[in-house]
Amino acid sequence: MNDELFNLIERLANLLRQETRLEGQSLGLQPVQQEALYFLSTCNRYSDTTLAVTEYLGLTKGTVSQSLKILESKSLILRVKDKKDKRITHLKVTKAGHDFLMKTCPPQKFTDAITGLSVDEALDTKMLLKKVLNNYQLATGRTAFGVCKHCKFNQKTSDGIVCGLTKEPLSSNDILLICREYVS
Numbered sequence: 001m002n003d004e005l006f007n008l009i010e011r012l013a014n015l016l017r018q019e020t021r022l023e024g025q026s027l028g029l030q031p032v033q034q035e036a037l038y039f040l041s042t043c044n045r046y047s048d049t050t051l052a053v054t055e056y057l058g059l060t061k062g063t064v065s066q067s068l069k070i071l072e073s074k075s076l077i078l079r080v081k082d083k084k085d086k087r088i089t090h091l092k093v094t095k096a097g098h099d100f101l102m103k104t105c106p107p108q109k110f111t112d113a114i115t116g117l118s119v120d121e122a123l124d125t126k127m128l129l130k131k132v133l134n135n136y137q138l139a140t141g142r143t144a145f146g147v148c149k150h151c152k153f154n155q156k157t158s159d160g161i162v163c164g165l166t167k168e169p170l171s172s173n174d175i176l177l178i179c180r181e182y183v184s
């Protein structure tokens with residue numbers, strides 16, 4: 001049973017990588033560069049740094065730095081100094097980067113495949129995959145990078161939603177992003 005599940009998920013991941021590679025050819029991007037760009041489009045302001053990309057992708061700092069340089073040279077991301085702490089540099093996805101992701105991520109054929117599921121099947125698949133991911137994250141101890149709205153520091157106050165860790169307000173968009181400080 002475990003082998004079959006593993007094979008299914010591995011095959012899905014493999015197909016996605018192949019399709020992603022094809023989609024990235026239009027800009028001459030490698031999958032790792034596309035993964036870094038996608039991560040930066042989904043993470044919050046505490047996670048859009050070289051260190052966080054390195055942690056998220058589980059690659060060496062050298063590989064990630066090279067990938068980020070290529071994304072920057074193609075004007076898909078830009079570097080912005082933090083307003084409060086000049087030692088921190090944020091990596092922001094540009095309009096060209098967002099446009100590229102809109103066209104390529106997820107790959108069109110993946111969308112076609114999901115469209116073939118009924119609403120209930122799609123919901124059930126999402127719930128099951130989420131459970132597998134949660135369990136796998138717990139088993140590996142790699143529990144960071146969750147969605148902000150599910151974090152234990154996400155607090156509703158009379159002034160709106162606040163991050164209990166940083167004490168900063170969170171917008172309705174912030175709470176949908178992933179965060180390296182996430183704790184379940």
Ligand code: SF4
Pocket residue numbers: 044046146147148149151152153154155162163164165166178179180181182183
């Ligand atoms: S509430 Fe949690 S996930 Fe959200 S910004 Fe704060 S630490 Fe990150």
